[in-house]
Amino acid sequence: MKPLMLFAIVMLVAIVIVVSFGLQLAPNAPVPVDAGSTPYALYICPADGTVWDGIANAIQPVHNWLVIALFAAIMLLAFSWGWALYQNLLSDSFKRDSFKKPWQLTKWVFWVAVLGLLVTMTPNHFKTVTVDGMTGEYVLCESDTPGAVAVRYDAVHN
Numbered sequence: 484m485k486p487l488m489l490f491a492i493v494m495l496v497a498i499v500i501v502v503s504f505g506l507q508l509a510p511n512a513p514v515p516v517d518a519g520s521t522p523y524a525l526y527i528c529p530a531d532g533t534v535w536d537g538i539a540n541a542i543q544p545v546h547n548w549l550v551i552a553l554f555a556a557i558m559l560l561a562f563s564w565g566w567a568l569y570q571n572l573l574s575d576s577f578k579r580d581s582f583k584k585p586w587q588l589t590k591w592v593f594w595v596a597v598l599g600l601l602v603t604m605t606p607n608h609f610k611t612v613t614v615d616g617m618t619g620e621y622v623l624c625e626s627d628t629p630g631a632v633a634v635r636y637d638a639v640h641n
Contacts (some may be wrong), residue, residue: 516633524633530620531572537572542603549599556592563588568569612639 498505516524530536542549563585570581610622615638623639624631 492567511627511629512585514631514633525636525639526624526626526628526631527614527621527639528624528630528632528635530607530611530622533605533607536607539603539605539608546603551594553617560585560592561589612641614638615640
């Protein structure tokens with residue numbers, strides 16, 4: 484196994500462990516909430532308008548067209564693999580060269596789909612909430628995140 488691949492696997496395992504157990508390198512003091520309100524509180528932070536949010540919002544009007552193009556490419560990919568398999572079946576021998584184009588197309592479609600998903604689905608996309616009685620954009624956060632505010636859980640909507 485290549486050293487870069489081994490490093491990527493070790494880093495992925497480390498990230499999963501850190502996230503699963505809620506480990507932090509530099510924890511902050513949590514927002515104080517009285518004991519009676521603790522079960523009913525959610526913590527929100529103002530959503531920072533990052534570059535990625537701007538890009539995702541700019542792409543949003545054509546998002547459906549991009550999904551249609553992706554599924555069209557996947558269908559073409561399926562047909563190209565099927566045609567290569569059919570040609571090998573007809574000749575009753577395995578010809579490696581007939582699979583070069585479908586494999587290149589597979590790699591291209593996969594990486595375009597991954598990059599498209601990263602660009603259109605920013606981290607704030609899944610955490611954004613609206614809060615009754617408050618204006619602005621908010622995201623869910625932890626109690627020790629700088630700028631966190633405790634609100635009642637029934638005032639927060641996705």
